[in-house]
Amino acid sequence: MTTTDVSQLDAPRSPHARTRRGINLEKWGWIYMRVSGVILVVLIFGHLFVNLVLGDGVSQIDFAFVAGKLSDPFWQWYDFFLLWFALIHGSNGMRTIINDYVSAPRVRTILLGALASSAAVLLILGTLVIFTFDPCPAGADPALVASFCGDLS
Amino acid sequence: MPAKAMPATEGAAAADSSSATMTVPAPRPSVIPGGTLYRGNEGMWSWVLHRITGVAIYFFLLVHILDTALVRVSPEAYNAVIGAYKTPLMGIAELGLVAAVVFHAFNGLRIILVDFWGVGTRHQKAMFYIVIALSVVVMAAFTPRHLISVFGG
Numbered sequence: 203m204t205t206t207d208v209s210q211l212d213a214p215r216s217p218h219a220r221t222r223r224g225i226n227l228e229k230w231g232w233i234y235m236r237v238s239g240v241i242l243v244v245l246i247f248g249h250l251f252v253n254l255v256l257g258d259g260v261s262q263i264d265f266a267f268v269a270g271k272l273s274d275p276f277w278q279w280y281d282f283f284l285l286w287f288a289l290i291h292g293s294n295g296m297r298t299i300i301n302d303y304v305s306a307p308r309v310r311t312i313l314l315g316a317l318a319s320s321a322a323v324l325l326i327l328g329t330l331v332i333f334t335f336d337p338c339p340a341g342a343d344p345a346l347v348a349s350f351c352g353d354l355s
Numbered sequence: 356m357p358a359k360a361m362p363a364t365e366g367a368a369a370a371d372s373s374s375a376t377m378t379v380p381a382p383r384p385s386v387i388p389g390g391t392l393y394r395g396n397e398g399m400w401s402w403v404l405h406r407i408t409g410v411a412i413y414f415f416l417l418v419h420i421l422d423t424a425l426v427r428v429s430p431e432a433y434n435a436v437i438g439a440y441k442t443p444l445m446g447i448a449e450l451g452l453v454a455a456v457v458f459h460a461f462n463g464l465r466i467i468l469v470d471f472w473g474v475g476t477r478h479q480k481a482m483f484y485i486v487i488a489l490s491v492v493v494m495a496a497f498t499p500r501h502l503i504s505v506f507g508g
């Protein structure tokens with residue numbers, strides 16, 4: 203009978219012994235999913251509560267409603283963190299799924315490239331919208347903007 | 356004793372047909388389908404649901420960043436597109452979306468507890484049913500509130 207020293211066995215599914223040095227990006231991605239997940243529970247539940255439960259619910263949402271929120275630095279930074287945490291979490295999760303199902307190297311490279319570039323474009327677009335937003339655009343219909351805008355003509 | 360080498364179901368059948376001479380209790384049938392602890396059980400379904408809800412929320416987030424960016428275009432453009440969210444059909448679809456977010460959020464916390472809580476793995480099944488129960492409670496509270504806003508309020 204032969205005996206096996208379990209400490210000599212490779213971990214399940216590891217194709218080779220880990221000898222690489224330096225930072226392990228895959229591990230940090232794994233940690234990011236969990237840390238951002240906890241933060242997102244708070245941010246998303248707060249987002250849904252303020253927009254869909256308080257006040258008149260979904261029927262209250264229009265330009266003036268958004269203007270009221272985004273003219274307050276608190277909501278600007280709230281939406282900023284929501285945007286970055288959620289989109290990076292979602293994109294990293296989609297990366298895992300692409301790696302799971304797409305085995306053709308070229309297709310996978312194309313999909314991962316599309317994923318990363320759409321995330322980059324939307325992060326920049328969303329951030330610009332949050333911080334360059336004008337709640338009282340010149341010449342806007344007074345009936346559509348927030349009451350604090352006064353006369354815009 | 357040959358019964359030892361027999362598959363559990365055959366052993367049970369043999370014990371039934373010869374109950375006059377054999378008093379040995381039939382071996383318990385295997386509760387492990389397909390030779391895995393994972394397939395077909397709570398662990399698999401929580402993973403399937405987590406993956407499907409994650410993908411659904413991701414694609415909604417892409418659209419949602421773009422529709423919100425319309426506040427930077429004009430009040431008219433934003434109000435026209437956001438009006439689509441207030442129609443009855445979209446109102447119902449939003450219930451599905453919120454349910455997906457709520458499940459993904461609670462099940463994400465369950466995954467984190469399985470990973471970091473000492474006895475998390477042992478309680479993963481119970482925690483899955485807690486996730487389902489919490490999701491049902493949250494949706495029971497949210498559904499009437501949202502439908503009032505969509506259809507009447």
Ligand code: HEM
Nearest residue numbers: 235239242243292295296298406409410412413460463466
């Ligand atoms: C509400 C709070 C959320 C929590 C607590 C949460 C938690 C998690 C956790 C723990 C994972 C597992 C990662 C792993 O297994 O390594 C995960 C995966 C994932 N999440 Fe989230 N998440 C949340 C919100 C979101 C949002 C807003 C999106 C979309 C934008 C999203 C999309 C995904 C995707 C696509 C995956 C990959 C699923 C898979 O690999 O099967 N999640 N989430």
